[in-house]
Amino acid sequence: MKVNNTRAHLPISLNNGALRLYQSGTSLILRTDFSLRVSYDWNNHLRVTVPNDFSDSLCGLCGNYNEDHSDDFWTPAEDQEPSVILQEQSLAVEDEDQFCWHDCIGGCRPCAPSIARKYKEEALCGLITKVSDGPFSQCHTMECPLENSQYQLCGTACPATCVDQSAPSNCQDPCVESCQCKDGFVLSQGKCIPKGSCGCLFEGRPFAPNESFWVDEACGTRCMCNAVSRQVECVAAKCKRSERCGLVNGIRGCYPSSYATCSVTRNLHYATFDGQRYNFQGTCHYQLTALCKKGEGLVDFEVYFQENSTAPVQIKVYETDIRVTIFHIPCVLLLQVNSFLINLPFNLDKKITVYRQGWATVIQTDFGLSITYARWSGRTTVTLPVTYAGAVCGLCGNFNMDRKDDMLMRDGTLAPNPISFGQSWKVGDLPRCSAITIPPCASLEAIEKQQRGSRGQCGLILYKSGPFRGCHSKVDPNGYFIDCVYGYCFLSGRESNICHAVAAYAEACQEAGAIVHPWRTEKFCRESSVFNSDCPMGIVNSCWLVNLDLNPRLYCSVEHFLKMSSLQGVGTTQVVATGAVPTTCAISVVYLGPEKYCLAM
Incomplete structure (x- = not known):
């Protein structure tokens, strides 16, 4: 919880006990020296108790406390509203929640008794409460999740804590159903710890x-x-x-105080932390960036990259190996953590967090390192806090605010060209990998001039009144335009590559918080051209780490998807989508539907 916007641990005693907050059973209790008592069960039950000294002096959703319930719906404007919804709207206060609402979308519909009885049946919600041979029968026994605690139907409402170990003997509140710490243990920061392990009390707040x-x-x-x-x-x-x-x-x-981003786009256009742009067509395994100079407060990490690989991005941090892995399943990316396949979102001791953001996989650490990989646009980014300035090395440069020396090779000398620079950061010896030397494009200058005057294709990036007009002041479009022209020239104006270049700028704009207006049309980079024909847009939103039949004629409706929160179904019978026939796959395979097969992982 937070006190004055600062996170604090329970129990808390402020102003010499004038305000106390503590845990009682499963609820949070707030007490004051003027007999106000507020309890909250951390779910949906809030209870406020006040003494009769406050009679006819209150206002809000709890009424005015004048012993006349007929005027409880009065608003701050002293108008009596005819409904609870209108009263709630009039009493709303500003908070940080931008997505709250006062009413059900389309109106709140009551649940008829016949419908309630239906959902209580064993075929539906009743399966949860089935006792004899139900799937959750072993879970029905009340057990305490806290280590060193035990369940009590009538336990003390004032548990012993590091702040007050004698609280139970002085408690005047009625008993509560709760998990109580065993003898010799006290409640501290949500855990039952030995009495001798208590920490310090500072200004009414406990610290470990x-x-x-x-x-x-x-x-x-x-x-x-x-x-x-x-x-x-x-x-x-x-x-x-x-x-x-x-x-x-x-x-x-x-x-x-600030952050910098290094990026790699499709066709291997690089932009370092310091803004140096170069092209390097290497297909080996490379060190994108890593901590090269140890320093106080700097966490060690390594980021590797390989184009056209089943594991294009690899991160090593906190003794954990994370790989974003592409399997030959349309629209499916998987994550490997220390060689184990896991589902998203993923959190490792609050130090590493991995989740989906749009089409990208995002990997964040608690020290500010952030990596994104968007398979559809082919763009990879690494963001670092300025505290790492001058302490990193690799294809992303040294992050010392000077782009002139970004092409330092592994031996510390300045590279004569991008190929020498890139090859110096190669890791391991992969068979048949190489760095390709591309001859100059004779028409590059002419194409750049033509595209600068165009309002379409690569020129769309620069168009001052175009869809990226709100981004030009936040993200310099010139580098992305040059990358687009480069791809246009060497790949004979192939639309898919132009689309990837424009999409890369669109992603950079969105990351910078700029407004991007619609830029895809039926004739230029239409949405369906971005994705594999077996993976239309309706599926992409739902098939992330979900075992689905990807045949659009059968199971592509979004409302038909059975979204799974984990890979527990791998190796077991699993219903893939509404109407699909359950099947049993062997261990470490994914079921792709009745007309397909079990694909090895």
Whole structure:
């Protein structure tokens, strides 16, 4: 939870106990010294209790507390609204949720008793409560998820904590159904820990042993809970030059003041962190970027790239090997973590997060490294915080704010050309891989001049009144235009390559928060041309790591897809889509439908 926008652990006691927050059973309790009590079960039940001193002095969704329920629907404008919905709208306050609403879309429909009875049947929701031989029967027994705790039907509402270990003996609240810590353990930060493992109490807030935190808004004082003395020790400190003090997700700290992005687009156009652009047509396994100079606070990592590979992007960080893997299944990408296939979204101890964003796979770390891979446009990006400036090396350059020395080879010397530079960062010896030397395009200058004056094809990127007009001030279009012209010249104006180049600029614009207006038409880069004919647009939104029959004539309607949250179905009977025939695949294979086969993973 957050107190004054800063994340805090329970229990909390502020202003000498005038405001207390603690956990009671499965609920959060807030108490004040004027007898206000608020409880919330972390789900949907909120209960507010006030003393009668506040009679006829309140307003809001709970009414005015004047012992007359007929006027409870009064609004701040002193108008009595005829419905709960209208009253809720009049009492709405600003918050960070941009997607809340006051009513059901299309109106809230009641659930008729006959419909409720139907869904209680065993064939539907009733399967959950089936006791004798039901699939969830072993889950019905009440067990506590907390280690070192036990279930109690009537346990104390005031559990012992590191802040107050004698709380149960002084509790006056009625008992609650809850998980209680076993003897010798107390509740701390949602866990039952040994009494001797408690940390420190600072200004009414508990902190774990060795936990450090900033105490002022300017990040001028850094404190830590001494694990031995259980006392908070504070010292003067400040953020680095490349950092700023701020609140992120409720945690005050020093955060990078800026970020830089390196990108690789289809046809292997590179742009380094410092903005140096070059072309390198290599098909081997290359080091895109990695930490090359150790430094305080810098986490070690490595990012590798290989064009036309089943695993084009590989990341090594926190002793974890992550690979974005392409299988020969239309519209399906998989993720390998330490050689195990996993589903998205994926989170590893809050240090690594992987998820889908549009058509791209996004890999983020807790120290600011972010990698995206969009198979459809062929664009890969690596973003790093400025704290890594001058500490990295690879095809993305050294990130020292000077593009002139970005082509430093592995031996530290400046490369004479992109091919020498790229080959110096080759990793391993893959058979039949190479760096291709492409002869100059004789008509490059003429094509560039023609495209600059055009409002279509590559010229669409530069067109001042075109679909990217809102992006030109945020993302320089010239580099993307040159890449597009380069592909146009060497590939004889093939539309698919022009589309990939324009799509790469569109993605960069969206990443920068710019508004991109529709740029695809029926005659130019139409949507269906972006995807494989076996994977129309309706499927792409639903088939990410989902075992589907990809025949568009049978199962392509989005509403027919059975979305699966994990790969637990691999190797078992699985219904792939409405109307599909269940089948059994062997271990490590994916079912592709009744007219197809089980494909080896």
